[in-house]
Amino acid sequence: MPEPTRQPEPAADTPWWKGASIYQIYPRSFADSNGDGIGDLPGITGHLDHVASLGVDAIWLSPFFTSPMRDYGYDVADYRDVDPIFGTLADFDALIARAHALGLRVIIDQVYSHTSNEHPWFVESRSSRTNPKADWYVWADAKPDGSPPSNWQSVFGGPAWTWDARRRQYYLHNFLKEQPQLHVHDAAVQEELLDTARFWLDRGVDGFRLDAINFAMHDPALTDNPPVADNGIKTRSFDFQRHIHNQSHADIPGFLERLRRLIDTYGDRFTVAEVGGAESDREMKLFTRGNARLNSAYGFDFLYASTLEPRTVADAITLWPAQAETGWPSWAFENHDAPRAVSRWAAPEHRDAFARMKMLLLVCLRGNIFLYYGEELGLTQVDVPFALLRDPEAIANWPLTLSRDGARTPMPWRSDAPQAGFSDGTPWLPVGADHPSLAVDRQERDPGSLLHLTRRLLALRKANPALATGDLTLVEVAPTLLVFERRAANQTMLCLFNMGPAPIEWQPAQPERWRLRDSVNHAGGWILAGYAAIVAERIA
Structure with a gap:
């Protein structure tokens, strides 16, 4: 492996994040340091040399916070601590120090729209209608017939409301029932979220990726969502509605401006929103407009596309013209919520060639680019059998929803080691059958591998202002x-x-x-x- 070195600093008038390449690490699946079959923070720290050798500017860590793991970290039970399966706050501090020594900035997820139902805030909120946190979540009375307060549906299927006998009310959850919706309209909730951001900024993080931020606020009138007009095949009850009242509230940008004011006090930090849904283009522009909101946003233009065609690319990039009032885009072909791109977009006999073309296309796009762990190896989607599934959405909608687990399998480090060098124990998801042949050590030995090409192409982007910005x-x-x-x-x-x-x-x-x-x-x-x-x- 080439010796990692600090990356050259961008021009003085260009923020470091503009045109940056960012490497997403899914902590459960990157590297296991203690043999329990689950990746952890020390495992990540021990493999940051590999990441730095690619020539990326930053890493993005998916959630590692305290969680019962009903949605694998996106159900947070303590925003300001590390779940024991991943390590400790000291381990996180060591990761930050090592990353910065290698010239890598560190971006972490923040999940502001919901928590775990095991979060102490929710435990207190559900205990009565008069406790100090009674209004920290979205509660509503039943309709006269006992049915939910509105027709809103959960992303993961079924009503977005669950009855709670303690308060004799329904609570809102746009995802799992174990992920109750925070009442982000509430000033006290906003202050607590800002304090959470301050906690991680004080520990040295370089920015945030805001998960599902368009779900952060709802219509307080609980107006029913209208049906969609199309008659296409729908696998989830969520797909039958236009989601204009349970998300995308007009007050979200105001909260983002408060967040930005805080972040700006820490200097050159970076914020990027994840925005999905039918209104994603409008919302991404809204959340990044001007210099007082977020730096960038990315949606699902490519992540859920079944094919990669010229028109697909042209339509996506045309939405982000180089105009002062339009924000700066970010692009990803793969992430933890979408099937591996080479399996979606290429026939098996063309995957090697396609993966190379896809990598050059990504580095040539205008905006920031995200690489998902293993994308530099050309990892394929793994067909995880039902008995081994962990993804709650896939289990609930089997077999019509393609499992996210197939893109979350262990990173292959050594081709001839047990579990491809990911762990000394049984991994939480199976290693892909073809992944040892794509392992890092094997590709390091092959000058013509996708791994070496990825390094070369990222260097090309970094060295040429036309490609970078x-x-x-x-x-x-x-x-x-x-x-x-x-x-x-x-x-x-x-x-x-x-x-x-x-x-x-x-x-x-x-x-x-x-x-x-x-x-x-x-x-x-x-x-x-x-x-x-x-x-x-x-x-x-």
Whole structure:
């Protein structure tokens, strides 16, 4: 493995996060240091050299907070401590120190829309209607017939309301019933969340990814959601509604402005929102507008796309023009909530070539880019049998909802070690059958591997302002061909992608004015073989 070094600092007038590449680590699945089959913070710290060697700017850690793990950390029972399965606060401090020594910034998840039902706040809130935290969650009386207060449905299926006999009221949960909805309209709740952000900023984190932030506030009138107009196949009751009253309240930006004011007192920190749903484009623009809200946002344009086609890419990037009033986008092809991209988008015989083209496409997009752990290895989606599933959504909707577990399986470190070097014990999810052959040690020994290519392409992005922070202009969008230009003040790059298996010939009007900077799956000239891609720089 190349010796990791501190990354060069961006230009003084460009924030470090603008154009950054960020590596997502799912703690349960990255590296297990104590043999219990579950990844942990010391395991992450022990493998940060690998992450730094890729040339990324930062890591994003999915939740590691105290939790009963009904939704694997996204049901938080203590916002300001580490769950024992992951380690201790001292382990987190050691991780921060090691990451910073390697030039890696650290971004952590914050889950502000809901907690675990085992959080002390909820335990107190449900104990009576008059306790000090009685209004910290969303409670409502039943309708006269005893039915829930509104027709709102949970993302994971079924009504978004659960009856509680202690208060003789319903409480709201947009996800599992074990994830009660915080009443973020409440000033005291907002103060507590801001104090939580301050706690982690004081420990040295460099920013936050805000989980499901568009769910943070609801319509207090509890107005019923209208039905959707389409007649497509629906696997969840959630899919039958337009979600305009249980989320996306107009007061959310005001809370984000309060959060931003706090974060700005700590200097060059970064905030990115996760925003899904039918209104995601509007909400992402709203949450990042101007300089007083979040720095960036990302949605599910690619994460839930069944195919990757030129038009898919063109439609997504067109939504983020380089205009002062429009925020800065972030992009991900994979994460912990979506199936592995090479399995979604490529036939098995084309996966190697496709993975290379996909990686070059990602590094050429305008915005920040997220790599999911193992994406640099080309990990495939694992078919986890029902008996071994852990994902509550997949279990509830089996077999019509594709399991998120298949993208959360252990990271393969050593091809010839038990459990591919992830753990000395039985891992919490099975190692993919083909993943040992994709392990880090094997790809380190192969100069032509996707791992080595990923390092080279991330270095290309970092070294060229047009790719890192320049504007983007579409040149051609054909059934399998995508061409765009990236431009910075003194540099223009031409990016060509063949997204199909058949060769394509294409060249610019004055081909002699361009020199090749990098390519994948490419034989030469302006003929692109199947899944080939080219990046060229204007020279005259």
